[in-house]
Amino acid sequence: MDVVTYIEAHKARFFADLKEWLAIPSVSGNPAHAGDVRRSAAWLAEYLTGLGFPTVEVWETGGLPAVFAEWPAASPDAPAVVIYGHHDVQPVEPLEEWDTDPFVPTEKGDALYGRGASDDKGQVFFHTLGVRAGMAAAGADAPPVTIKLLVEGEEESGSVHFAELLRARRDRLACDAIVISDTTMWSAEFPSMCTGMRGLAEAELALHGPSGDLHSGSFGGAVPNPLQGMATMLAALHDDQGRVTLPGFYDDVVALTDEERALFAKLPFDEAEWLRTAGDSQAAYGEAGYSTLERVWARPTAEINGMWGGHTGPGTKTIVPRSAHAKLSFRLVAGQDPVKVQEQLTAWVAANTPPGLRAEVSVPGGGVRPCFSPIDSAGVKAARRAMERAFGTEVLFTREGGSGPEADLADILGAPLIFVAVGLDDDRIHAPNEKVEMPLLLKGAEAAAYLWDELATALR
Amino acid sequence: MDVVTYIEAHKARFFADLKEWLAIPSVSGNPAHAGDVRRSAAWLAEYLTGLGFPTVEVWETGGLPAVFAEWPAASPDAPAVVIYGHHDVQPVEPLEEWDTDPFVPTEKGDALYGRGASDDKGQVFFHTLGVRAGMAAAGADAPPVTIKLLVEGEEESGSVHFAELLRARRDRLACDAIVISDTTMWSAEFPSMCTGMRGLAEAELALHGPSGDLHSGSFGGAVPNPLQGMATMLAALHDDQGRVTLPGFYDDVVALTDEERALFAKLPFDEAEWLRTAGDSQAAYGEAGYSTLERVWARPTAEINGMWGGHTGPGTKTIVPRSAHAKLSFRLVAGQDPVKVQEQLTAWVAANTPPGLRAEVSVPGGGVRPCFSPIDSAGVKAARRAMERAFGTEVLFTREGGSGPEADLADILGAPLIFVAVGLDDDRIHAPNEKVEMPLLLKGAEAAAYLWDELATALR
Numbered sequence: 001m002d003v004v005t006y007i008e009a010h011k012a013r014f015f016a017d018l019k020e021w022l023a024i025p026s027v028s029g030n031p032a033h034a035g036d037v038r039r040s041a042a043w044l045a046e047y048l049t050g051l052g053f054p055t056v057e058v059w060e061t062g063g064l065p066a067v068f069a070e071w072p073a074a075s076p077d078a079p080a081v082v083i084y085g086h087h088d089v090q091p092v093e094p095l096e097e098w099d100t101d102p103f104v105p106t107e108k109g110d111a112l113y114g115r116g117a118s119d120d121k122g123q124v125f126f127h128t129l130g131v132r133a134g135m136a137a138a139g140a141d142a143p144p145v146t147i148k149l150l151v152e153g154e155e156e157s158g159s160v161h162f163a164e165l166l167r168a169r170r171d172r173l174a175c176d177a178i179v180i181s182d183t184t185m186w187s188a189e190f191p192s193m194c195t196g197m198r199g200l201a202e203a204e205l206a207l208h209g210p211s212g213d214l215h216s217g218s219f220g221g222a223v224p225n226p227l228q229g230m231a232t233m234l235a236a237l238h239d240d241q242g243r244v245t246l247p248g249f250y251d252d253v254v255a256l257t258d259e260e261r262a263l264f265a266k267l268p269f270d271e272a273e274w275l276r277t278a279g280d281s282q283a284a285y286g287e288a289g290y291s292t293l294e295r296v297w298a299r300p301t302a303e304i305n306g307m308w309g310g311h312t313g314p315g316t317k318t319i320v321p322r323s324a325h326a327k328l329s330f331r332l333v334a335g336q337d338p339v340k341v342q343e344q345l346t347a348w349v350a351a352n353t354p355p356g357l358r359a360e361v362s363v364p365g366g367g368v369r370p371c372f373s374p375i376d377s378a379g380v381k382a383a384r385r386a387m388e389r390a391f392g393t394e395v396l397f398t399r400e401g402g403s404g405p406e407a408d409l410a411d412i413l414g415a416p417l418i419f420v421a422v423g424l425d426d427d428r429i430h431a432p433n434e435k436v437e438m439p440l441l442l443k444g445a446e447a448a449a450y451l452w453d454e455l456a457t458a459l460r
Numbered sequence: 461m462d463v464v465t466y467i468e469a470h471k472a473r474f475f476a477d478l479k480e481w482l483a484i485p486s487v488s489g490n491p492a493h494a495g496d497v498r499r500s501a502a503w504l505a506e507y508l509t510g511l512g513f514p515t516v517e518v519w520e521t522g523g524l525p526a527v528f529a530e531w532p533a534a535s536p537d538a539p540a541v542v543i544y545g546h547h548d549v550q551p552v553e554p555l556e557e558w559d560t561d562p563f564v565p566t567e568k569g570d571a572l573y574g575r576g577a578s579d580d581k582g583q584v585f586f587h588t589l590g591v592r593a594g595m596a597a598a599g600a601d602a603p604p605v606t607i608k609l610l611v612e613g614e615e616e617s618g619s620v621h622f623a624e625l626l627r628a629r630r631d632r633l634a635c636d637a638i639v640i641s642d643t644t645m646w647s648a649e650f651p652s653m654c655t656g657m658r659g660l661a662e663a664e665l666a667l668h669g670p671s672g673d674l675h676s677g678s679f680g681g682a683v684p685n686p687l688q689g690m691a692t693m694l695a696a697l698h699d700d701q702g703r704v705t706l707p708g709f710y711d712d713v714v715a716l717t718d719e720e721r722a723l724f725a726k727l728p729f730d731e732a733e734w735l736r737t738a739g740d741s742q743a744a745y746g747e748a749g750y751s752t753l754e755r756v757w758a759r760p761t762a763e764i765n766g767m768w769g770g771h772t773g774p775g776t777k778t779i780v781p782r783s784a785h786a787k788l789s790f791r792l793v794a795g796q797d798p799v800k801v802q803e804q805l806t807a808w809v810a811a812n813t814p815p816g817l818r819a820e821v822s823v824p825g826g827g828v829r830p831c832f833s834p835i836d837s838a839g840v841k842a843a844r845r846a847m848e849r850a851f852g853t854e855v856l857f858t859r860e861g862g863s864g865p866e867a868d869l870a871d872i873l874g875a876p877l878i879f880v881a882v883g884l885d886d887d888r889i890h891a892p893n894e895k896v897e898m899p900l901l902l903k904g905a906e907a908a909a910y911l912w913d914e915l916a917t918a919l920r
Contacts, residue, residue, distance in 0.1 A: 217862020
């Protein structure tokens with residue numbers, strides 16, 4: 001029995017089981033649903049046991065539990081692969097905007113509606129079908145690589161205990177590659193793989209002037225104004241090419257390759273439509289020499305997230321304000337380190353503070369490291385072959401502009417990331433009427449079935 | 461009997477009367493004291509009648525009353541002079557910081573403590589002694605110029621009905637000069653006259669980007685950030701010489717003369733001490749080529765009074781904010797027009813709005829016109845001679861950085877301003893423990909006595 005035949009034969013049961021899991025409201029961000037998250041973990045553990053995983057464990061954390069399941073390869077020399085996903089879901093409010101009950105999974109045409117259908121229960125679930133389809137097609141009773149499925153329970157509430165869990169379980173999670181199934185493809189017609197996510201460094205900048213607000217009639221124009229100082233400093237944070245001016249900021253950036261740029265350019269990107277999704281922005285803007293997709297996916301940024309100082313209420317108040325404040329964040333790409341960027345900012349502020357003002361930089365945390373998988377790496381190439389076999393067409397590449405816990409996985413487990421996912425941008429994850437395309441979940445299962453053979457060879 | 465002898469003979473009664481007036485808590489900013497402001501006006505009207513003013517009237521406004529008193533010159537050809545002051549006072553809170561009851565006038569050494577002692581009842585009052593001393597010395601029963609004393613009752617609450625009053629009473633207030641007795645001198649050792657006050661133009665600037673805050677992971681670096689746009693625009697509002705960059709901004713400015721700069725430079729200015737009063741500012745700053753006093757008194761400014769946008773609360777929020785806002789104000793000097801400056805700003809904003817953002821300029825009102833009296837004008841020269849006769853030393857010049865209703869007086873009555881005042885910067889006006897130096901009030905009376913002779917000649 002080949003992979004496609006196996007999947008076709010088992011799909012009814014696959015979706016029936018998925019609906020049972022989707023019916024559990026495992027909202028990790030709402031303490032009232034903590035019991036449901038635990039029930040979701042228990043349900044998954046029992047399900048995986050039933051599928052034949054030799055090892056299935058519920059891993060407690062300081063918060064809500066993850067599920068770990070291992071199916072060892074027949075050969076002790078085979079590579080090991082961690083599959084990452086999560087079984088918790090986003091809140092469903094505003095409930096009145098849902099057309100169906102978010103926890104009564106409902107089919108409409110090819111789509112299956114319900115919270116978690118795409119993010120991320122559906123995408124975890126296709127692996128459960130894929131691994132069995134691969135073994136059935138090979139007539140084997142073990143996969144060609146050791147599979148270690150790790151399904152987190154706190155991703156939608158900040159993965160606060162995840163790095164700790166990874167460190168504590170590092171030996172059990174030892175692997176040669178990490179497959180992430182929690183992202184999206186470009187579209188059903190243009191299947192793609194994500195190859196990186198931007199990291200994040202945050203900082204707050206304060207400029208202090210006089211000890212109190214001054215009357216601008218008595219002092220205006222004769223002492224430095226902290227708001228003017230702030231405007232001057234932040235205007236200088238970018239040059240006229242839209243590049244960030246922190247010395248050293250681009251030094252560690254892994255440049256886009258010509259091949260990756262060419263593959264990005266193959267994606268049918270409609271900038272006018274994209275600007276509509278960007279809050280009806282009137283024009284694109286950014287670093288000179290890069291396309292909008294390249295700017296969002298593969299170039300670092302400096303962004304002012306908030307700024308305040310002086311009189312901000314109704315009416316007028318003619319003062320020289322005592323201080324000015326700004327919240328800044330930097331999206332980081334492959335090669336950059338958030339702590340290093342925070343240090344670059346601190347040094348730049350010290351060197352560029354206007355005379356007579358006192359600057360203060362505070363950093364709220366260590367930031368998020370970017371993650372990146374080169375498109376010519378063995379793992380990415382193997383996964384792309386598996387995807388192309390399943391979809392029967394060229395698989396392109398994307399990246400993501402934001403960040404999840406993926407960099408922690410790569411850093412702590414010391415293995416490369418491979419993004420294999422079949423969600424779509426219009427799946428409405430985190431929003432009312434989340435859905436997943438059922439044919440794509442089956443394509444995902446098929447790709448997953450081929451993936452282990454491809455990786456067994458590629459990672460050997 | 462000469463002027464000095466007359467003043468010496470009448471000073472005890474003068475201070476006794478002043479204390480009676482100071483005991484009336486004519487706080488115009490507090491509606492609970494409206495009756496006291498009316499009582500203050502009635503007291504003054506009765507007092508002036510008692511002194512012999514042929515005409516004394518209480519002038520009602522839409523709010524609290526002013527007092528008008530006229531003493532015509534003997535000659536119908538004599539010039540007419542309006543004397544401006546006010547009989548309302550600032551609130552006294554925080555009361556616990558007063559060493560004496562603010563409405564129980566109390567002598568300590570040469571100082572008389574009480575709310576209004578310097579601002580402005582004491583300074584109105586020296587004219588009542590001065591005019592009689594002048595007449596007594598001349599053996600005349602009328603002053604050499606027609607004196608029109610106008611004592612406002614709403615100066616400390618914004619002079620909201622004052623311009624209306626001036627327009628309504630323009631005929632009665634027809635004059636050749638306006639003497640303002642509501643400012644300060646440099647010091648008792650360095651008597652001086654104010655020659656101008658800066659005006660004010662205000663505006664609010666908004667920059668609008670996306671229709672809502674955007675996720676900076678998905679959109680950061682690829683659409684314009686309104687806060688970055690605001691920083692860029694406001695940084696460009698000054699050049700590297702500290703000059704305002706609005707086209708035409710300096711075109712109408714009446715330049716400081718070499719003589720006025722030389723006279724400013726004679727003032728014993730201690731910049732370190734001034735910086736301490738400027739909220740312990742760490743350094744002076746401003747337009748290149750001008751001293752601190754010149755910057756505050758005689759050069760226009762652009763000041764950011766408030767700025768806000770995006771996330772300003774605790775914690776971090778990685779957004780591209782939908783909008784950015786700033787409150788701006790411009791201090792204006794001789795020759796500048798607030799409405800014209802607001803138009804210059806609007807044009808500059810239109811020409812400098814970053815691509816992809818939409819700008820909005822709103823103006824809260826027509827602003828305040830600057831006022832200015834050239835030091836070589838006949839009125840100023842005459843008043844300086846009167847001051848020098850009284851003080852027996854060279855009288856220097858100052859200006860003031862802020863604004864009261866003085867420009868309205870000059871504009872509506874169509875006459876030049878002459879500032880004759882003996883308050884000191886350390887009189888603590890608007891603050892607890894306000895006081896006036898009694899010897900300076902007597903010098904003020906003496907200068908006022910000489911002033912009418914000087915003006916009778918100078919303005920003929």
